[in-house]
Amino acid sequence: MxxxxxxxxxxxxxxxxxxxxxxxxxxxxxxxxxxxxxxxxxxxxxxxxxxxxxxxxxxxxxxxxxxxxxxxxxxxxxxxxxxxxxxxxxxxxxxxxxxxxxxxxxxxxxxxxxxxxxxxxxxxxxxxxxxxxxxxxxxxxxxxxxxxxxxxxxxxxxxxxxxxxxxxxxxxxxxxxxxxxxxxxxxxxxxxxxxxxxxxxxxxxxxRAQALPAAASNMTQVSSTVTQDREVLDRINRLLVDQKLSHDENLTLSRLARRAGVPARQISGAVNRLARKNVSQYINDFRIAEACQLLRETDMSVTAAMFEAGFQTKSNFNREFRRVTSLSPASWRERNRRPAIT
Structure with missing residues (x-):
């Protein structure tokens, strides 16, 4: 042998x-x-x-x-x-x-x-x-x-x-x-x-957590003060809502900082202090909220909603969905599906 x-x-x-x-x-x-x-x-x-x-x-x-x-x-x-x-x-x-x-x-x-x-x-x-x-x-x-x-x-x-x-x-x-x-x-x-x-x-x-390279851009230096935390968070939210930045599956804290023109450390501090969570959780919470809206208001499949919200793998999506809602995507849809208008 x-x-x-x-x-x-x-x-x-x-x-x-x-x-x-x-x-x-x-x-x-x-x-x-x-x-x-x-x-x-x-x-x-x-x-x-x-x-x-x-x-x-x-x-x-x-x-x-x-x-x-x-x-x-x-x-x-x-x-x-x-x-x-x-x-x-x-x-x-x-x-x-x-x-x-x-x-x-x-x-x-x-x-x-x-x-x-x-x-x-x-x-x-x-x-x-x-x-x-x-x-x-x-x-x-x-x-x-x-x-x-x-x-x-x-x-x-x-x-x-x-x-x-x-x-x-x-x-x-x-x-x-x-x-x-x-x-x-x-x-x-x-x-x-x-x-x-x-x-x-x-x-x-x-x-597999490594993002694709992005073109470099200039960053506006912003002094880090507690009074600016809300302004920083508002700027991040506008990017997520208006520019659909959360849909970028390669989004990182460094890339988010370049798009916002705010140092990454200041973004992290603002999210930690105001939202009481880290930036990864904050972005994923935003993505889960969008996925929930799609599951409640459309006939889109769970997988399609996952991709639309910015997730790339079912394991990550299901883990984060359960963290936020304590339910699986299918169970959440069944409980929260908006009734059809007759």
Whole structure:
């Protein structure tokens, strides 16, 4: 019987997910980091399978280098969901190439320090990833509103997965210390791959939150004061009503800010203070209200109403509809359908 290591199964699943994303994605440069992340997870899974499933010892030099590339790529992927000026972090981006270079140096000079270096690397980048989303879904201002909440959850899970990988690296190190590595093959081929699979899955979820690129426009600088919150919210509402901006399935906080001529942080603050919710919920509440009107007053199907209101997937639409109304779209229509005039 042909032996197929579990890491190969994980790699195959990740490649299928990668192919599905590539097939369904519009051409957006912002997705490249996420796609590269899924590809790296698949490559690392194959390397783990060859190393511990077929005992190819030479791969012990490659595996720590691949592992050191993972945390910086996770951070870069989720940073692509945040609007940054060109001047922000320009030179600092090159610093994220330091981890694999550092691991290569340790391989040559002090291989006994590699495990500790990887553990610190994973925990440090997990903290940096969590810091990106510290203000909630509104922090991901380049994520589409209908998927911003899912993208933020993916960010938290990805950070937890990095910590999980650090834990298993520590467990592997201790196994070498206590039992000369007798359990390493099992631990690496099974438990450690959970972290890779979770990171790959969260990358797919977050990649689908990436909006299509839009033409740049000038933003009018508006000072952020509490007294202007109502004016900001009124301006947003006019865009949603008069220009049907909520129908744009690629709408993000960054794009909304450019159209309104108001800084994204000021929009987020105004919505938080006046509506007591984040911007993603505010926009989706507006979309659900429009969907409810269509379901009550027309014979439009639920799917057609979903698309008309600005949603693109039934799962997101049904989740947000239940959050707002506590009912499914079909049940809500049955209870609230306007009677026909005879």
């Amino acid at each position: 042909i032996f197929i290591p579990l890491p190969f199964v994980v790699a195959l699943l990740l490649l299928i997910l990668l192919a599905a994303v590539l097939r369904s994605q519009e051409s957006s440069k912002g997705n490249r980091a996420f796609l590269a992340l899924v590809g790296l997870c698949a490559l690392q899974s194959v390397a783990v399978g060859l190393r511990w499933g077929y005992d190819i010892a030479e791969l012990r030099y490659l595996l720590p280098v691949l592992a050191s590339c993972l945390p910086p790529l996770v951070l870069a992927s989720f940073r692509s969901l945040i609007h940054l000026d060109d001047s922000e972090g320009g030179s600092a981006r090159w610093l994220h190439a330091a981890p694999p270079v550092g691991i290569l140096v340790l391989l040559l000079l002090a291989p006994e320090l590699i495990d500790a270096a990887l553990i610190l690397l994973f925990i440090g980048y997990a903290s940096a990833v969590l810091n990106l989303g510290r203000t909630g879904p509104d922090a991901l201002d380049e994520a589409r509103f209908d998927r911003a909440i899912a993208a933020h959850r993916a960010l938290v899970i990805a950070a937890a997965s990095l910590c999980l990988s650090a834990f298993f690296d520590f467990a592997v190190h201790m196994d070498f210390e206590w039992s000369k590595g007798s359990n390493v093959a099992f631990m690496v081929s099974n438990a450690n791959l959970l972290g890779l699979l979770l990171i790959g899955l969260t990358a797919v979820v977050a990649a």
